Amino acid sequence: MISALLPGLLIQGAQMLVVLLLSPLLTGFVRKVKARLLRRQGPPLLQHYRDLLRLLRKEAVVAENASWLFRATPYMIFAATWVAAALVPTFATGLLFSWSADLIAIIALLGSARFFLALAGMDVGTSFGGIGSSREVMIASLAEPAMIMIVFILALIAGSTQLSTVAAFMQTPAVGLRVSLGMALFALLMVAIAENARIPVDNPATHLELTMVHEAMVLEYSGRHLAVLELAASLKLLLYLSLIACVFVPWGLAPAGAGWATHILGGAAYVGKLFFGGFMLAVFETSIAKMRVFRVPDFLGAGLMLGLLGTLLLFVSRSL
Amino acid sequence: MPTLHDILREGRMVANHRPWPRAMVNARTWQMAAATAADGRLTLLGLWGDADVVHMALLDDQAGSAAVLSLECPDKRFPSVGRLHPPAIRLERALRDMHGLEPVDCPDPRPWIDHSGGAPYPFLSAEGDSLHQIAVGPVHAGIIEPGHFRFTVNGETVVRVEERLGYVHRGIEKLMRGAMLEQGAKLAERVSGDSTVAYALAFARAVEAALELEPPPRALYIRGLMAELERLANHLGDIGAICNDASFAMMHAHCGILRERVLRAAHGCFGHRLMRDCLRPGGVARDIDAAGLALLDALVTDIRRHFPALVKLYDNTASLQDRTVTSGILKPALARQFGAGGYVGRASGRAFDVRRSIAYPPYDELEFDVPSLTEGDVNARVWIRIREVEQSLSLIEQMMARLPAGPVMTAVTSRPGESVSMVEGFRGDVLVWLRLDDDGRIVRCHLRDPSWFQWPLLEAAIEGNIVADFPLCNKSFNCSYAGHDL
Numbered sequence: 001m002i003s004a005l006l007p008g009l010l011i012q013g014a015q016m017l018v019v020l021l022l023s024p025l026l027t028g029f030v031r032k033v034k035a036r037l038l039r040r041q042g043p044p045l046l047q048h049y050r051d052l053l054r055l056l057r058k059e060a061v062v063a064e065n066a067s068w069l070f071r072a073t074p075y076m077i078f079a080a081t082w083v084a085a086a087l088v089p090t091f092a093t094g095l096l097f098s099w100s101a102d103l104i105a106i107i108a109l110l111g112s113a114r115f116f117l118a119l120a121g122m123d124v125g126t127s128f129g130g131i132g133s134s135r136e137v138m139i140a141s142l143a144e145p146a147m148i149m150i151v152f153i154l155a156l157i158a159g160s161t162q163l164s165t166v167a168a169f170m171q172t173p174a175v176g177l178r179v180s181l182g183m184a185l186f187a188l189l190m191v192a193i194a195e196n197a198r199i200p201v202d203n204p205a206t207h208l209e210l211t212m213v214h215e216a217m218v219l220e221y222s223g224r225h226l227a228v229l230e231l232a233a234s235l236k237l238l239l240y241l242s243l244i245a246c247v248f249v250p251w252g253l254a255p256a257g258a259g260w261a262t263h264i265l266g267g268a269a270y271v272g273k274l275f276f277g278g279f280m281l282a283v284f285e286t287s288i289a290k291m292r293v294f295r296v297p298d299f300l301g302a303g304l305m306l307g308l309l310g311t312l313l314l315f316v317s318r319s320l
Numbered sequence: 321m322p323t324l325h326d327i328l329r330e331g332r333m334v335a336n337h338r339p340w341p342r343a344m345v346n347a348r349t350w351q352m353a354a355a356t357a358a359d360g361r362l363t364l365l366g367l368w369g370d371a372d373v374v375h376m377a378l379l380d381d382q383a384g385s386a387a388v389l390s391l392e393c394p395d396k397r398f399p400s401v402g403r404l405h406p407p408a409i410r411l412e413r414a415l416r417d418m419h420g421l422e423p424v425d426c427p428d429p430r431p432w433i434d435h436s437g438g439a440p441y442p443f444l445s446a447e448g449d450s451l452h453q454i455a456v457g458p459v460h461a462g463i464i465e466p467g468h469f470r471f472t473v474n475g476e477t478v479v480r481v482e483e484r485l486g487y488v489h490r491g492i493e494k495l496m497r498g499a500m501l502e503q504g505a506k507l508a509e510r511v512s513g514d515s516t517v518a519y520a521l522a523f524a525r526a527v528e529a530a531l532e533l534e535p536p537p538r539a540l541y542i543r544g545l546m547a548e549l550e551r552l553a554n555h556l557g558d559i560g561a562i563c564n565d566a567s568f569a570m571m572h573a574h575c576g577i578l579r580e581r582v583l584r585a586a587h588g589c590f591g592h593r594l595m596r597d598c599l600r601p602g603g604v605a606r607d608i609d610a611a612g613l614a615l616l617d618a619l620v621t622d623i624r625r626h627f628p629a630l631v632k633l634y635d636n637t638a639s640l641q642d643r644t645v646t647s648g649i650l651k652p653a654l655a656r657q658f659g660a661g662g663y664v665g666r667a668s669g670r671a672f673d674v675r676r677s678i679a680y681p682p683y684d685e686l687e688f689d690v691p692s693l694t695e696g697d698v699n700a701r702v703w704i705r706i707r708e709v710e711q712s713l714s715l716i717e718q719m720m721a722r723l724p725a726g727p728v729m730t731a732v733t734s735r736p737g738e739s740v741s742m743v744e745g746f747r748g749d750v751l752v753w754l755r756l757d758d759d760g761r762i763v764r765c766h767l768r769d770p771s772w773f774q775w776p777l778l779e780a781a782i783e784g785n786i787v788a789d790f791p792l793c794n795k796s797f798n799c800s801y802a803g804h805d806l
Binding site: 034037038039040127128130131134199200203205206207208209210211286287288289290291292293294295 | 452453454455456460461462475476563565566567568569570572573574577637639640642643647786787788789790791
């Protein structure tokens, strides 16, 4: 019994460690590429690790009127995001928790993380936290339904909401070229940009209090609280890139029960996909200005519509 | 309605005031002048105090003439100009704080520069369902000057913004009192770091007018070169910074490179990146040599080669245009009423440029356009800057081609006198009023930054926009905190 579970456990453990350790590198990589595109030297690739360590060592200053929620939220968000990121098959599909790696579960985990962050943003009662929370919820109210639509498309095509199954199905020739999959990809890219507070929806590098969304909610955090929040943000970016890679470019994923060589190959392919995604993100972010806040619903509405159309198309083509 | 000439005739002319006339008037004429300004026939250029005297500088746009009116107020009270002409309100509040002279019936009794009162500053109220306030500053998240902004918002829509300034008050006008000319020039230059040349030039021209000095022609041209270099550096920096506030960092990076090249050229020519301590009353402290001219020549070629591509990038990036077009519209009527100078005025149809309207050397001999637009949005303010960069490049070329030979300094004598001067800084018209005593010491020196008339307009331009667009609008105005707070 134990020996049957062991490989799955090992891979699952490795996956959890990989996402945790790799995510700051991905954030650092995106920052580096953006800096190079702007003809700057940019911080070293490992700078984000150092920042996190520095924050962990620093004293956490908490507002006097902060409730337990404010203190507990960073850890809750970190835990939820870490679990969600560990559920997405990155280099292998044979994860121990594969049975629970349901797309809807991942959305629910991220949704609860966001819910608590929005609450924490308002907890101390500063105006910026309130602005950030209200904007975040406005974005979420469109991003989450869009995400659900994407899940429907994938589920209708692959016949399951389980990521391992979806990834395995995507590798078979049965998939073919589907318009609805293209729509799902575009919708997922839009949602990923909005969810990760990237340009054009939000600017992760802004110093302008009045334009912030995610940064405004975490403005009151410092020290270890901020460190885990930043790490959770890095994990989320990695999660979305992994998700896109797992569903749309699943090649190289080591199937369950494969040998070590396949797993190592899978790992290399994953890192390659991840950094290609990060590079494209940096290029995209450099070539576009941030949109007005009231245009964000238009942007995400388009994502939602794409998702809806994709689902509709599947239903229509099925009945034919 | 009376013209400026008629108003001056009502008063008693003061001798030894150059180059504009100054007249002592009575309270009735003072109010008549205020009413004429309120009618839009005169533009208020400045309002400042002295020991028991208030002065008001007025411009007659049509005639292109300006004058200073003075009113004695032995009982420390004078009839408010702001009661009739709102642009004067902040000037009067500052005047009351600085000199203890009370503007009678001024609509706003609150202090302005003086922060010493113990009670919290009473912001104007805006009431209604679902309105809430956001307090921003005085210390901001970015490295910028301090100033407090109080927003009243309805969701994302701004109902009102109120500025609270005065955090960088250094008492410059008090330090000026009794200072020698050399010290005064240093102080003037340090009013606002980005306008170092503009203030040095305004102060030097005021001294020269008071002492009736004529700097050598070569010095005048070198001053022109300095002023245009400063304008270039600031406009390039602003164009990039405005785009950066829309999170379009690419423009910021490339404009930053060009700005850096301008600053390095300035350092190479004059020994200081911001050209501090280079411009003196009587001429310039540093001559430009052949190597310096070669640097400038290379700089102009360099910017001409790279800038058009950036302009194209700005114009062709739809996401950026979506942010700048139609946001933060300043109506031409308001720009005219407040006599807004610089790109703020020129983007809203007020085609006023001191270099053209009250021309001073060397600009009276040079060819250049004063660009003007009527849209009044962020985009228009960017375009005015783009056009002015092009004009500055052409001016630098013309000045290099015509640069006369000869000395760059005349001896500065000392004698009593009064003068006023106005020069065009990158931000707009800088006004300096000066009174010297027998030993050549400064009795009173008033420095008026263009921001005095631009800050209130920012409040008007942001109304009805969304909160997240404020940084963009604010950057497109780029008013000075230091120049305003003194």
